[in-house]
Amino acid sequence: MLGQTLTIVAPVFILIGIGYALAKFQVLRQSASEALGQFVFVVAIPVLLFRTLIGADLSSGVPFSLWASYFLGVGVAWTLGALVIRKGFARDARAGAIGGISAAFANTIMVGLPLVFAVYGEDGLVPLLLIISIHLAVMTILMAVAMERAAALDSGTASPPLADLLKGAARNLVRNPLILAIVIAFAWRQTGLEIPEIGMDVLNRIAATALPLALLSLGMSLVQYGIRGNVLPGFLLAAVKILIMPVVVFVAGAFVFQLPPLWTSVATLTASCPTGANAYIFANRYGTGHAMSANAITVTTLSAIVTTSLWIWFLDMWFGAGLR
Numbered sequence: 001m002l003g004q005t006l007t008i009v010a011p012v013f014i015l016i017g018i019g020y021a022l023a024k025f026q027v028l029r030q031s032a033s034e035a036l037g038q039f040v041f042v043v044a045i046p047v048l049l050f051r052t053l054i055g056a057d058l059s060s061g062v063p064f065s066l067w068a069s070y071f072l073g074v075g076v077a078w079t080l081g082a083l084v085i086r087k088g089f090a091r092d093a094r095a096g097a098i099g100g101i102s103a104a105f106a107n108t109i110m111v112g113l114p115l116v117f118a119v120y121g122e123d124g125l126v127p128l129l130l131i132i133s134i135h136l137a138v139m140t141i142l143m144a145v146a147m148e149r150a151a152a153l154d155s156g157t158a159s160p161p162l163a164d165l166l167k168g169a170a171r172n173l174v175r176n177p178l179i180l181a182i183v184i185a186f187a188w189r190q191t192g193l194e195i196p197e198i199g200m201d202v203l204n205r206i207a208a209t210a211l212p213l214a215l216l217s218l219g220m221s222l223v224q225y226g227i228r229g230n231v232l233p234g235f236l237l238a239a240v241k242i243l244i245m246p247v248v249v250f251v252a253g254a255f256v257f258q259l260p261p262l263w264t265s266v267a268t269l270t271a272s273c274p275t276g277a278n279a280y281i282f283a284n285r286y287g288t289g290h291a292m293s294a295n296a297i298t299v300t301t302l303s304a305i306v307t308t309s310l311w312i313w314f315l316d317m318w319f320g321a322g323l324r
Contacts, residue, residue, distance in 0.1 A: 005312045006305075012114050013305040015212055019219020033220040040217045044210035045109055046181035049129060051203045053185035054195070056126045063130045065257035066267060070131050071138070072256075073249035073271045078104035078142075080240050085292070089233055093150035098282060098289030099233070101143055102296040103240040107276040108132050109178070110218040111304065114211040115273065116266055119312055127266040133182050137173055143278065144169040147286055221277065222301060225294040234295020238275070242300050242307045246272040254318075261319040272311045274300035 022028045028036075081103025086096035106112060108131065116124045145165045152159040173179050195203070249271040253264035279293040300307075 005309045005316070008118055009115070009305055009309045009312065012111070012118055012215060015114075015215035016219040016222070016301070019216035020222050021219075022216070023220035023223040028220070033217070036213060037217040037221060040110075040210065040214045042177045044206060044213055045113070046177045047203055048113070048207040048210040049132070049178060049181045050185045050188075051200075051207045052122075052125050053129055053133075053182065054188050056129065058126075058130075058189075063127070063263075065259055066127055066130055066253075066263055067134060069249055069253040069257050069259060069264070070135075070267045070271065072252045073245045073267075074104045074139075076248045077240050077245035080244060081237050084236050084240070085233060085289075088236070092288065093153040094147065094286050094288045095292075097143075097146045097150040098279060098286070098293055099237055100146065101282055102234075102237045102275050102279040102289075102293045104245065105139055105143075105276045105278050106135075106241070106245075106270055106273040107218070107301075108135055108270055108273060110214045110276075111273045111301075112270045114215055115308060116269060117211060119269065120262065120266060123262060124266050127263040128270055131267065131270055132178070136176065136178055139278070140173055140176075141166065141169045143282055144172075147282055151286060218301075222298065225280065225298045230291040231295060233292040235299060237292060237296040238299040238303070241275050241296065242272055242303065246311055250315075265315040265319060268315060269308065269311055272304075272308050274304050 023030070023033050078100035082096040082100035084103075085091045085099030086093070089095075091099075108128070112128060112132075113125070116128045145162065148165050149159045246268050250264065250268040253259040253267050259267070275293075275296045277297065280290070280297060283289040283293040
C-alpha cells in the first residue's frame with residue numbers, strides 16, 4: 001500500500017528534482033528560472049484557480065468548519081515555532097515571528113495543488129481551493145502584523161497602529177494575481193454565464209501547464225536556499241511543520257468538526273506540505289532568520305516525498321482505500 005502511494009507521489013517530487021538539476025547545473029540560467037516562476041505565479045496558477053472555481057460544486061455553503069480545522073493547525077504550529085525560537089534559542093521577537101511563519105506557512109500553491117490533484121483528482125481540488133481562497137489573505141495579514149509588532153518590540157518603539165498595518169497588507173493583496181483570480185472567479189459565478197467552448201479550451205490548455213511548471217519552478221528556486229548555519233532550529237521548525245501541524249488539522253477535521261473524509265484528508269495533506277517561500281521572503285525583508293527559514297524550506301521539501309507519502313498512507317488506512 002505504501003509502495004503504491006510512493007508511486008503516486010514520486011512524479012511530483014521528480015519534477016521538483018528536475019527543476020533543481022536544471023538550475024544547479026545551469027542548464028537554464030537564473031533569468032529563465034525567474035521568468036518561469038513569474039509565468040506560473042502571474043498566469044498559469046491564476047488561470048487554474050479561475051477555471052476550477054467557476055465549475056466547482058460549492059453548494060455546501062461557506063466552509064467555516066474546513067477553515068477552522070486548517071487554521072487551528074496553523075495557530076498551533078505558529079505558536080510552537082515562535083516558542084522554539086524565542087524560548088529555546090533565546091532569539092529576538094523578529095526571529096521568533098520568522099520561526100512561527102516557517103512552522104505554519106504551507107506551500108499550498110507550488111506543492112499542495114499538484115500533490116492533492118495527483119492523489120485525489122479534481123474532487124480534491126475543491127476543498128484545497130476553498131482553503132487557498134482565504135489562506136494567502138489571512139497569512140499575509142498575520143505575517144505583516146506579527147513582523148511589524150516584533151520589529152517594534154525589538155527596537156523598543158511603539159508598534160504601528162493596527163489599522164495602518166491592515167491597510168498596507170490589503171494594498172498588497174489587491175495586487176496579488178492569486179487573490180484577483182479567486183475574486184474574479186466568484187464574481188463570474190454570480191453572473192450565471194457560461195464561458196464559450198473556445199474560451200474554455202484556451203483556459204484548459206493554460207491550466208494544464210500550471211502544475212508541472214510550478215513543480216519545475218519550485219525545484220529551480222531551491223538552489224538559492226540549501227542548508228545553512230543554525231541547523232538545529234531549522235530542523236525543529238521542519239518537524240513542527242510536517243508532523244505536528246498535520247496532526248492538529250487531522251484531529252480537528254476528523255473529530256472536532258467531523259468533516260467529510262475527503263475534506264479532512266485534503267486539509268491534512270495540505271498541512272503536511274513543505275514550508276512556503278514566504279518565510280524566507282519575510283526573513284530577508286526584516287533582516288533576521290535567514291538560515292533557519294531557508295533550512296526549514298529545504299528540509300521540509302526534501303523530506304516531503306517520504307512524509308507526505310506516509311500521511312497519504314495513513315489517511316487511506318483510516319478512511320479506507322475507497323477515499324480516492
